Structure formats: C-alpha cells, structure tokens
Amino acid sequence: MTIQWFPLxxxxxxxxxxxxxxxxxxxxxxxxxxLKSGAHAVLSLVLLAMMVxxxxxxxxxxxxxxxxxxxxxxxxxYAFYVPRYLAAxxxxxxxxxxxxxxxxxIGSIAATVLGVLVFIFMLSGLFVTPYQVNxxxxxxxxxxxxQEFDGYRIVQFSDIHLGTYxxxxxxxxxxCVDSINALKPDMxxxxxxxxxxxxxEALPYKKILSTLHAPDGVVSILGNHDEARYFDWPTKxxxxxxxxxLINLEREMGWKVLINENFILKxxxxxxxxxxxxxxxxxxxPRWANLDTxxxxxxxxxxxxxxxxxxxxxxxxxxxxxxxxxxVRLCDKADLMLAGHTHAMQCxxxxxxxxxxxxxxxxxxxxxxxTEGDHKLYINIGVGMVGMPARLGTACPExxxxxxxxxxxxxxxxxxxxIRD
Numbered sequence: 001m002t003i004q005w006f007p008l009x010x011x012x013x014x015x016x017x018x019x020x021x022x023x024x025x026x027x028x029x030x031x032x033x034x035l036k037s038g039a040h041a042v043l044s045l046v047l048l049a050m051m052v053x054x055x056x057x058x059x060x061x062x063x064x065x066x067x068x069x070x071x072x073x074x075x076x077x078y079a080f081y082v083p084r085y086l087a088a089x090x091x092x093x094x095x096x097x098x099x100x101x102x103x104x105x106i107g108s109i110a111a112t113v114l115g116v117l118v119f120i121f122m123l124s125g126l127f128v129t130p131y132q133v134n135x136x137x138x139x140x141x142x143x144x145x146x147q148e149f150d151g152y153r154i155v156q157f158s159d160i161h162l163g164t165y166x167x168x169x170x171x172x173x174x175x176c177v178d179s180i181n182a183l184k185p186d187m188x189x190x191x192x193x194x195x196x197x198x199x200x201e202a203l204p205y206k207k208i209l210s211t212l213h214a215p216d217g218v219v220s221i222l223g224n225h226d227e228a229r230y231f232d233w234p235t236k237x238x239x240x241x242x243x244x245x246l247i248n249l250e251r252e253m254g255w256k257v258l259i260n261e262n263f264i265l266k267x268x269x270x271x272x273x274x275x276x277x278x279x280x281x282x283x284x285x286p287r288w289a290n291l292d293t294x295x296x297x298x299x300x301x302x303x304x305x306x307x308x309x310x311x312x313x314x315x316x317x318x319x320x321x322x323x324x325x326x327x328v329r330l331c332d333k334a335d336l337m338l339a340g341h342t343h344a345m346q347c348x349x350x351x352x353x354x355x356x357x358x359x360x361x362x363x364x365x366x367x368x369x370x371t372e373g374d375h376k377l378y379i380n381i382g383v384g385m386v387g388m389p390a391r392l393g394t395a396c397p398e399x400x401x402x403x404x405x406x407x408x409x410x411x412x413x414x415x416x417x418x419i420r421d
Contacts, residue, residue: 192223
C-alpha cells in the first residue's frame with residue numbers, strides 16, 4: 001500500500017476548501033445554522049485527524065492489526081468525502097444567484113438524497129459485497145486440446161489476501177472452500193496473493209484451505225504480495241525465509257506450488273503441460289518470471305499449454321528469453337493463461353450484460369476472458385481485498401469454473417440437432 005504524497009496533499013487541500021465552503025453555507029442556513037455548521041466542523045476535524053493518523057503510521061513495519069486499521073481509516077475517509085463531492089456538484093448549479101426558491105429546494109433535496117445513497121453504497125462495499133461469492137462459469141473451446149481432455153473442469157480462484165481479514169472471517173473462507181469443492185473440478189488453480197505482507201497472516205486459515213480437493217490436486221503460484229516485498233525485513237535473508245515459509249505452508253496444505261516450473265497431466269496417451277511462473281509486473285519490478293526455466297519444451301506446438309501467471313500484464317507484450325535474442329508473446333505460446341492481480345480495482349459495474357471497471361484505464365486486460373486467435377487469457381478478479389477493505393458494485397469475490405472443450409466440426413443428428421463430431 002504505497003502512498004503518493006503529492007496527490008494526497010493536493011487532495012487534503014481541496015477537501016479543506018470544500019469543508020470551508022460547506023461550513024460557510026451551513027452558517028447561512030435559516031434552519032439550525034449553528035447545529036449544522038457545528039456538526040459539519042466536528043466531522044471534518046475527526047476525518048482530518050483520522051487521515052493524519054493513517055498516513056503517519058509506518059505501514060511497512062507495523063503489525064497486521066495496525067495495517068488493517070490503516071486501510072479502514074483511509075477507506076472511511078473517502079466514504080465520507082465522495083458523497084460530499086457528488087452532492088456538491090448537484091447542489092451548486094441549483095443555487096446560483098438567479099435560481100428560484102423552488103429550484104433551490106429541489107437541488108437541496110436531490111443533493112441530500114444522492115449523498116445518502118452514495119454513502120450507503122460505499123458502506124455496502126465494506127459489509128455486503130465482499131462476502132457475496134460469485135461463481136462464474138466459462139466454457140472454452142480449443143483446436144489444440146487433446147480429445148481425452150474434452151470436458152476437463154478447472155476451478156480458478158485468486159488474490160485471497162488473507163491478512164485483510166486479520167484472523168477473522170474464517171466462516172467466509174470456509175464458504176469459499178465449500179463452493180469450490182461443490183463444483184467437483186478435475187483441478188483447482190490458485191493464481192497468487194495468498195497474503196498481504198507476511199506468511200503468518202495465513203496461519204488461521206491453514207486447516208480450512210487444506211480441505212480443498214480435486215483429482216488432479218490444487219496447483220498454485222506466487223503473487224507479488226507472496227514474495228515478502230511489502231514489509232521491511234531486517235535483512236534480505238529474513239525476507240527470503242518468509243517467502244520460503246509461505247511456499248512450505250502451501251505445500252503442507254497439499255498444494256502443488258509451481259515456481260518457474262511445470263508438470264504434465266496425462267490422460268491415456270495425451271498430455272497437457274501445466275506451467276507456473278513467478279509474477280512479473282514490469283518495470284521497475286524485477287523480472288522473476290523465467291519461461292526457459294518454467295518450461296523447457298515451450299517450442300513444442302503439439303502439446304496443450306496451461307500457463308499460470310499472476311499478473312496479466314505480459315499477455316501481449318514481448319518476453320525476452322534469458323539467454324536468447326528471441327522474443328515471445330504469451331498469447332502466442334500459452335493455449336490458456338490464467339491470471340489474477342487486477343481485482344478489477346475492487347470496483348465494477350454490470351450494465352446490460354457488459355462489465356465496466358476503472359481498472360480499464362490502468363490496463364487493457366483487467367478481468368474476464370480475452371482471446372487472441374486460438375489462445376485465451378482469463379483474469380479472475382479475486383476473492384479478497386487489499387488497499388481498501390471493500391468491493392464495490394458487482395466486484396464480488398470470484399470463483400471461476402472453466403470447462404475445456406475440444407473444438408471440432410459439428411454435424412447434425414437424426415433430429416437435426418447439432419452435435420460435436
């Protein structure tokens with residue numbers, strides 16, 4: 001959780017100007033001017049004090065209780081100011097000098113209603129939406145898929161960020177596990193970010209997560225938050241030890257952790273390569289992902305490749321092989337890539353079946369299914385939360401059931417119904 005100081009200071013100055021303007025308006029009200037202006041002043045000072053406390057606490061060295069408290073304070077600050085801004089935008093045009101009394105009254109009522117509704121919406125993002133599990137079912141067809149894997153079922157979940165629950169919400173994690181197991185997948189894939197900063201955040205949930213089961217097991221990769229990069233460790237050795245402790249924890253839960261490596265799934269004489277790379281977020285972060293190490297047979301065109309990579313950033317960008325000049329694109333090499341990381345910025349809206357998120361402004365690939373020829377990328381928007389302890393709109397915790405299908409010519413049966421050849 002990195003704080004950008006210039007935008008933050010600018011925001012505080014602008015918010016102070018808004019508070020001062022509102023205070024003067026309340027003082028000129030005909031009804032209860034002292035009560036309104038006094039209550040506004042007290043609330044503004046409390047919010048300012050809360051923000052000062054939140055940004056003054058060292059986030060990279062504090063304990064997890066404090067870290068979660070910081071997230072809550074920052075979110076509550078915005079939960080009060082966003083409705084204020086939206087209400088002010090409605091109120092101001094209706095209170096010009098030439099506005100009539102009726103217009104002013106309508107504007108005041110509309111501004112109040114809008115502010116209250118937005119505030120309720122933001123509170124629902126704290127207490128309701130984050131615990132409404134959404135199972136998304138996706139069927140994908142591939143020319144390159146072996147016939148023996150036609151109908152193969154994969155459950156993907158991602159970005160659970162257990163530290164944000166601060167040792168509580170075990171019932172919710174149990175609900176997620178029960179939902180996954182109820183889908184009866186052939187394989188379960190976790191695409192990274194089990195914790196926020198430290199391995200010990202996952203310990204209260206170890207027993208629950210150990211009950212995940214599928215015939216071909218639970219396969220996982222590390223996300224950027226799993227690699228001990230968001231806590232100031234005394235030494236680099238301590239950071240590496242914590243990262244290894246997380247890997248050991250996942251293995252103790254029965255998960256197969258892929259760290260720039262692969263394994264082969266077999267059905268009779270047919271095979272699928274399951275490849276897992278370390279996360280790659282692009283500059284200025286280190287290039288941990290290594291395709292050469294992860295899958296030495298990457299140039300084999302006859303084998304279906306399922307790639308797990310936490311960050312979808314590199315789906316269409318060139319990857320330089322470590323010891324080669326050759327550049328490759330994942331959308332040309334992986335038949336199916338599963339990713340997470342984006343969370344859809346924990347804010348999404350669905351309108352007429354289409355999904356919209358501010359994450360689109362940050363990255364072209366932010367959630368759902370993307371296709372490049374016969375190659376596909378699916379981005380799970382995650383289960384948990386980080387940065388803000390909320391999920392807004394339709395950005396519910398996602399569990400994805402992916403069914404692989406063999407693409408073939410379709411023919412009609414005796415009744416004229418199209419069937420797979």
